[in-house]
Amino acid sequence: MxxxxxxxxxxxxxxxxxxxxxxxxxxxxxxxxxxxxxxxxxxxxxxxxxxxxxxxxxxxxxxxxxxxxxxxxxxxxxxxxxxxxxxxxxxxxxxxxxxxxxxxxxxxxxxxxxxxxxxxxxxxxxxxxxxxxWPFAQGEIDGQPDGFVDAAFRHGPDIDHSSTLRRRDYLERAVVGGFPEAVRRSPRRRSAFFDSYLQTLVERDVLQLAAIERHGEMLKLLALLAGRVGNLLVPATLAGQSGLSRTTVVRYIELLQSVFLIKSIPAWSPGPTFRAVGTPKLAFVDSGIAGHLLGQDAAHLDDPGGAAGPMLENFVAMEIARQLTWTQQRARMYHYRTKDKVEVDVVLETPDGRVVGVEVKAGATVRTEDLTGLRNLAQKLDDKFVAGYVLYTGKQTLPFGPKLRAVPMDALWRLAP
Missing domain, CATH: 3.40.50.300 (P-loop containing nucleotide triphosphate hydrolases)
Structure with missing residues (x-):
């Protein structure tokens, strides 16, 4: 504790x-x-x-x-x-x-x-x-600068960072999340906090915004959403899986966003002539809440059938979202996915059109095919493409060609601006 x-x-x-x-x-x-x-x-x-x-x-x-x-x-x-x-x-x-x-x-x-x-x-x-x-960023918890976004735009692909953390360390951080009460509690007491938090949110805060006939429906949808972290946010699909009407699903999603429980990450497209998917992607504002709803601690996430990939993608995306509230460089966060299913987890675009792409990998090894989406983005943007990063659970920065690097995930909070 x-x-x-x-x-x-x-x-x-x-x-x-x-x-x-x-x-x-x-x-x-x-x-x-x-x-x-x-x-x-x-x-x-x-x-x-x-x-x-x-x-x-x-x-x-x-x-x-x-x-x-x-x-x-x-x-x-x-x-x-x-x-x-x-x-x-x-x-x-x-x-x-x-x-x-x-x-x-x-x-x-x-x-x-x-x-x-x-x-x-x-x-x-x-x-x-x-x-x-937002709930605590990792740099606020550790007393680190939280400067990845500014560093990425300022230095481009010239970032060089090494780490001592392992995949399990990152998963532990993801299941704790950033709520002050969760950060300072033991795992069992943290679970009690999350239960109480969700109950208060649904029974009090959501009801202040709109009349909800059956609380159980909202909680059922929340559990379903946790299982779809990192996927496209498609109300019709969620309606089919939950048994709720599409209208009800859309209404509930709006309410959950209004109380800062989930976040919709909009799709990015370089222009109307490109074959990009326009559907937003789902994220939980706090990865600890998502892990609690899944019922998976760090050990279960790390199992072969665990949800390590989606959870770490959510964890990274929300650390970046936190940073965007205080960075010197103004930018907006998107995701990118073509109709051929080439994708980039996070796209950061400045007002003048410069772009940094971020792909998240739960493994400690990066393969050349893991950079397919970033290469696609670099080809479409040319000089507007500042850099592309694969944030992974390995320990060294590795080059993968012009403007492309694999960087340990804790660069998110350990890099200075």
């Missing part, structure tokens, strides 16, 4: 920067990802800060009965935790910051994508900055 300690978050600097020049800052992300701790640390550095916890029933009633009075302050920072519980506060917040445009007036947290709620009033356009907070 890990000793409790506060770990520095990469997002802490982003919150401070945003409060210095923005009227309203929203820290949005999964429940139990550490939003409350982060915002309270930020509040201690601001003069005249008050904290309002909407999880407290009395505080929530006050917010709902008198929204304008609840946010009425002449100066200072107001932190409001779990703003999705009282979206009626957003309109008086807007009026307050319009009357006094000083930066750093409100710091909000949310555990659902509050800006997508149909009942939301117009949501502070131009007045609010949104910072996504």
């Amino acid at each position: 890990n000793e409790f300690r506060l770990l520095p978050r990469h997002a802490e600097g982003l919150v401070a920067e945003s409060l210095a020049d923005t009227r309203v800052v929203l820290v949005n992300g999964a429940r139990q990802a550490g939003k409350s701790t982060l915002t309270r640390l930020a509040g201690k550095k601001q003069p005249d800060t008050i904290v309002r916890l909407l999880d407290d029933p009395a505080t929530l009633r006050a917010a709902q009965e008198d929204p304008a009075g609840f946010v009425d302050r002449d100066s200072g920072l107001t932190i409001i935790d779990e703003i999705q519980l009282a979206p009626e506060l957003l309109r008086p917040i807007k009026m307050t910051v319009d009357l006094d445009p000083m930066p750093g007036r409100f710091l909000l947290t949310g555990s659902s994508r509050v800006l997508t709620l149909r009942t939301l009033p117009d949501a502070l356009p131009g007045r609010m900055e949104i910072i996504e907070l």
Whole structure:
């Protein structure tokens, strides 16, 4: 069991920067990802800060009965935790910051994508900055720089990294995931946390967004989704396997994305003339949750019939997604798959069209055919292709031709930007 300690978050600097020049800052992300701790640390550095916890029933009633009075302050920072519980506060917040445009007036947290709620009033356009907070990245857990994305675009294929980790070490990290409570618990207690977390998410958070008639259907779909990690997200297929209607599956998937449990990775295409598949790919925001739903610990994942490949692909993709919330290099994450089933697990594209491709392999050996998708991508993009990496469980960086390298997986968090 890990000793409790506060770990520095990469997002802490982003919150401070945003409060210095923005009227309203929203820290949005999964429940139990550490939003409350982060915002309270930020509040201690601001003069005249008050904290309002909407999880407290009395505080929530006050917010709902008198929204304008609840946010009425002449100066200072107001932190409001779990703003999705009282979206009626957003309109008086807007009026307050319009009357006094000083930066750093409100710091909000949310555990659902509050800006997508149909009942939301117009949501502070131009007045609010949104910072996504994910569960811990591996570099935050280990005190490492988490600089792979910036390094890949800055140095191209010139990255050289070696590792002492083995495949089993990576699988252990994947089943722990990044939730602070999960990171510091023993395996048995971690399983209890995941059970409680999923029950709370379905019975409380999802119900706040929409009426769900049968909770069992949602939990059944979750288990099914865990078994399809890394596959294309096709509602019709899921409907056939679950016995639910396609409409219900689409609705449930939207809700699960809204509470930051799953993520849809969009498909990438270099243009309309290329034969790329446009279907998104499924990922779980936290690999520990996915492993728990599968009922597989690191030892079972490592068995010949285990799900090591899909789990490590999910693990890598979500580590990259975390990094994209703080990297200097702006980029978006996609996956790539042609109609001939040539694919690349992760495609990172900058606003000016430069691309880094990442393929994930659970093995400690890389074969030339493992780079088929990256070569296809490099051929289509020419000079716009910065580099292609196979992240694998071996220990050395290996060249596989111009701009192509196999690199140990822990380069994700050990490389400096």
